Amino acid sequence: MLTALRERLARRAEEDGLLDIAYRTIDSPLGPLLLAATPAGLVRVAFALEDFDAVLSSLAATLSPRVLEAPRRLDAAAAELEEYFTGTRRSFDLRLDRSLSSGFRQRVLEHLPRIAYGSTLSYREVAELVGNPRAVRAVGTACATNPLPVVVPCHRVLRSDGRLGGYLGGLAAKTTLLELEADDRTAG
Incomplete structure (x- = not known):
């Protein structure tokens, strides 16, 4: 009732x-x-x-x-x-309200879905791709404040040395997402 x-x-x-x-x-x-x-x-x-x-x-x-x-x-x-x-979707087709991000952060977040499923880029590479190669820390901040994690895949961004870096959901969640995508890629 x-x-x-x-x-x-x-x-x-x-x-x-x-x-x-x-x-x-x-x-x-x-x-x-x-x-x-x-x-x-x-x-x-x-x-x-x-x-x-x-x-x-x-x-x-x-x-x-x-x-x-x-x-x-x-x-x-x-x-x-x-x-x-469950591994049957590699990208999202949802309407997104991006009003919680603006400026450079929004530019970074708009770029992240272009990182291929199962692939990763470094914070430095993302900074270069969005046109500001010296903004590595700002890319990290944009990822750390991503209001749409998983859907906007900031988990695909790693440190230049290959280590995970931070993640809003914790490093265990970031590891789980990266493993899910790696396992699906090798299985398919």
Whole structure:
């Protein structure tokens, strides 16, 4: 009964234009993930270690206080992530709301999906590709603040010496993603 009431509330809020940010959680090999979307598209993917309540509070303060658990808006994102984690999807075809990034960070994040599935580049190589070869640290910052990890594959960016560097979801999550893509590439 409570589930039906929530669904009716979410549907009504969407119909009346009162739902600015819809969210849901999904299970993944990385643990639970929070997905959030505006009418423009997927705006945030968050790891449990980020504290979902804190992420939702930040979205409410930054974008709009009209936030509601409304899973239907995120059905496509959830399905594509499931396909990615099971090895049947190598890139995402989702509408993205990039309003949480701007300037150089946004340029870096727009480039990351061009790194081929199962491949990696160094922070230096990404800096060169976006036209600012001396901005290696800025590339690292852009990756560290990527609001759409996994979908915008910052996990494919490594240190010049081949070490992992940092990752918003933790190094275990970055390792898992790189192994998933490497295993799928060698199997296929």
